[in-house]
Amino acid sequence: MKSARPIYDNLFEVIQNRRSKRIFLEKSVPDDVLEAILNAGFRAPFAAQLCSLIYTRDRKKIKDLQPMGVYPTTQVLIFPLIDLNRHEQVMNQRGHSYNFDDTLALWLGLQDVSLVVANLTLAAEGYGLGSVLLGAAPIVADELVKMFNIPKRAFPVVGLCLGYPDPAEHTEIRPRYPLSFSAFEDKYHQPSNKELLEAMKVMDEGYLAQDYYIERQIKIPLLKGKDSIDYDTYSWCEHISRKFISGGWSKGSLLDTLRKHGFNFD
């Protein structure tokens, strides 16, 4: 197979410029590009290679997953898995039996998976592809397991939509909390009220200036009380707060779902 050639290859520019893309051109991703991205993904610094992944370019599958949040024009849809099934096959082949704390295995596996995801998103940018992460993958685990024949003790962590970005989509580099609010030398720093408000202001004014929420109309409704916040002031801190007001899970707890898919927490 011929070797794909990246379009952007400056590490710091790719890291700095990366933002989610949700609308993609009807242009398929060549095999060699996809292979190069996947290989870059698995170069991640692993604990135990507890990550495998499913991907699809099947239009019907992508369409069928739209109600679960997959963007319609996605060209390649990836579901990285925490894969203890595969790891146990390696162990058994060596004559060993798995006898580990599944919580700790998931803890390590989530890191393995996310390190792969980070490389995948950066490598995709390098090949001129855009991407967006779908955090809801575990919520639709039952459907994914069925669609992709995922065995017990392998579990989808996140979804990753890839494609050549539609230049018509308005995206900008999104703000982040200031470093003084996120990185502490020698001692954790509890922010003063002033510092807290300043950090929140960076996020809120940043997203408001980009018309992020009003363009997308994605205000999270309040479960109780009158919602007095309109899109003139609805911004990141309000949005991210509302995500954590309710349980965030409609099909039983994540632990129960993981149990159903073969993990043990006893």
Added chain:
Amino acid sequence: MKSARPIYDNLFEVIQNRRSKRIFLEKSVPDDVLEAILNAGFRAPFAAQLCSLIYTRDRKKIKDLQPMGVYPTTQVLIFPLIDLNRHEQVMNQRGHSYNFDDTLALWLGLQDVSLVVANLTLAAEGYGLGSVLLGAAPIVADELVKMFNIPKRAFPVVGLCLGYPDPAEHTEIRPRYPLSFSAFEDKYHQPSNKELLEAMKVMDEGYLAQDYYIERQIKIPLLKGKDSIDYDTYSWCEHISRKFISGGWSKGSLLDTLRKHGFNFD
């Protein structure tokens, strides 16, 4: 502050060449380099910015943490945290109360943290620094909480040792499972015994050819039975299997530790 200038900036070369470094020169990391690396870390694609981090350059702290696996010549030691404490302050400031499933919050937070970690390791490489991850951070959470004054509901996920690599350290690019064993189109593939053995052979022969385990003398002892495997054949699959034979945790389960640090799973 002057802006630091990277040494290596080719995204794909940095991803491809990255390998753990454990021995560092006695050369401190300038403030502007550290700041650039931290900023690159926090450009990661976040769910909810549930990551903050503690770092130290204090020789005494680094020395005191050596028994917990920190490499002696580490110049900057970073502990990324899942930080629900900070998130709840933001929520409270907006007049909201956290009422979320902590398991799901940890699930999302671990991803946020690991995406930051991936960027940190790549950006560090870009500035000519080496790094190694320490998975045992949660096991020594009590000590870290005390040393760095970490509040309840913030928790160290992993350690990251940084420094200018000592050129005397022998490191090579480590093997990975073949893509055919890790990435499946449309349907999860259970390997045949032949495919399993082939994938394991890539890892085992790769590490043996690099003298990885014999150089480091890090064979994991078997808890029972006679250990008939010597360093001529002891390689990655045996090592990673032995890690998952026992509980891997000496101070109660990870869930109990997380409970102690303020997380709820009821």
